Amino acid sequence: MAMRIRLSFERPEGSGLCIMVDLLRASATITAALDRFREVIPVADIEEAMEYSRKGYLVAGERGGETLPGFIANSPLEVKNYRGDVLVLTTSNGTRILESVKSDALVGCLNNLDAVAEAARELSDEVEVVMAGVNGRFAIEDFLCAGEIIAAIDGEMDEYAEASVLAVQDRSLVDDAIRRSRSAERLGGLGFMDDVEYCIKRNITGNVPVYRDGRIELMEEIRRLH
Amino acid sequence: MAMRIRLSFERPEGSGLCIMVDLLRASATITAALDRFREVIPVADIEEAMEYSRKGYLVAGERGGETLPGFIANSPLEVKNYRGDVLVLTTSNGTRILESVKSDALVGCLNNLDAVAEAARELSDEVEVVMAGVNGRFAIEDFLCAGEIIAAIDGEMDEYAEASVLAVQDRSLVDDAIRRSRSAERLGGLGFMDDVEYCIKRNITGNVPVYRDGRIELMEEIRRLH
Numbered sequence: 001m002a003m004r005i006r007l008s009f010e011r012p013e014g015s016g017l018c019i020m021v022d023l024l025r026a027s028a029t030i031t032a033a034l035d036r037f038r039e040v041i042p043v044a045d046i047e048e049a050m051e052y053s054r055k056g057y058l059v060a061g062e063r064g065g066e067t068l069p070g071f072i073a074n075s076p077l078e079v080k081n082y083r084g085d086v087l088v089l090t091t092s093n094g095t096r097i098l099e100s101v102k103s104d105a106l107v108g109c110l111n112n113l114d115a116v117a118e119a120a121r122e123l124s125d126e127v128e129v130v131m132a133g134v135n136g137r138f139a140i141e142d143f144l145c146a147g148e149i150i151a152a153i154d155g156e157m158d159e160y161a162e163a164s165v166l167a168v169q170d171r172s173l174v175d176d177a178i179r180r181s182r183s184a185e186r187l188g189g190l191g192f193m194d195d196v197e198y199c200i201k202r203n204i205t206g207n208v209p210v211y212r213d214g215r216i217e218l219m220e221e222i223r224r225l226h
Numbered sequence: 227m228a229m230r231i232r233l234s235f236e237r238p239e240g241s242g243l244c245i246m247v248d249l250l251r252a253s254a255t256i257t258a259a260l261d262r263f264r265e266v267i268p269v270a271d272i273e274e275a276m277e278y279s280r281k282g283y284l285v286a287g288e289r290g291g292e293t294l295p296g297f298i299a300n301s302p303l304e305v306k307n308y309r310g311d312v313l314v315l316t317t318s319n320g321t322r323i324l325e326s327v328k329s330d331a332l333v334g335c336l337n338n339l340d341a342v343a344e345a346a347r348e349l350s351d352e353v354e355v356v357m358a359g360v361n362g363r364f365a366i367e368d369f370l371c372a373g374e375i376i377a378a379i380d381g382e383m384d385e386y387a388e389a390s391v392l393a394v395q396d397r398s399l400v401d402d403a404i405r406r407s408r409s410a411e412r413l414g415g416l417g418f419m420d421d422v423e424y425c426i427k428r429n430i431t432g433n434v435p436v437y438r439d440g441r442i443e444l445m446e447e448i449r450r451l452h
Contacts (some may be wrong), residue, residue, distance in 0.1 A: 121294055144392070166370070166392075166396075169395055177388060
């Protein structure tokens, strides 16, 4: 039976398995962090993140791309300089989306494209890809990343999902659109252009982060424990 | 200065010039009707349309693709069998969108693609393309038609508009997606497959319908009178 796939913006319409896509940069940061941390705790609220910081946790986070004072950057490249048991992460969009998810959510980006697609097929016969967007607005980088993930899953799509796949037929146009996106331009202005280039890389990791009960771990870790 | 273009779903976000896109079939019906009627009056409400009918007006309309009893079909091919001063039209989605528009709206489809794009450039330095969708849901045929119109206008796009242009790079994939759309399948089941094929035709007319103060006339007619 064909896998059913739908695409949504900002909040899941259903209550089944989701893939959260916040390409620049929460998805990539979480995916990279799980090489060096056992788990990531996403928190939507800055106050809550600061509370974790006061308790001695390593905390990463930004608002509008700017790293919060005293925090590690929400950057896949920067988190590679740290190691530990738990990383707490608060970001403008992605962490808020995760908190609204009603069931398990995988975290998808271009870095783990095929791995997250394969995991979705393994876990369910139905998946909803949720674009984080930017402050309630459509973000082209999330739409294009979603399109590549959906093409990799290869199932029976709703029309929004199908539209995203049509938009990713030409890889060089996709890369160009991501580099020219508002998000990429803002990150470039803040000195994070290397992050943008890193986030565009396809399939550099097999990490599949799974959000469950407020924490994110690698799928293989969850399998091992449960 | 580059023309600014944005793409919206269901209701305009701004208050400037709009292009309403309801490819299957309100946009095409209105565009074709203006060859044979001086004006089209779009009404969102069936009761209001029936009131016009009782007064002796020619009335076309459908809900969910099914022609309302005693009405002409919302069909670009069928309206060509009639002629008159005024055609009243009520449809599931497009007429409702027009009633929510705050200023002038052009009616765009593939049939009048280049003509509507050129008219938009003439009238304003900013335009919002509004996809009608189907009962509040994203409709791929409107997204793809919007993408072709936006590509023809060729300006500075918001990210949603840019995504629609990326999706229409390959004409044969576009035609295929429109033919396989839920809307096209429903119309096919109701015996309107010829309408779908007609609506896919590009640039077969120079008609540019303009919605203003509750009525739709050809742009050249409005120019002549005002």
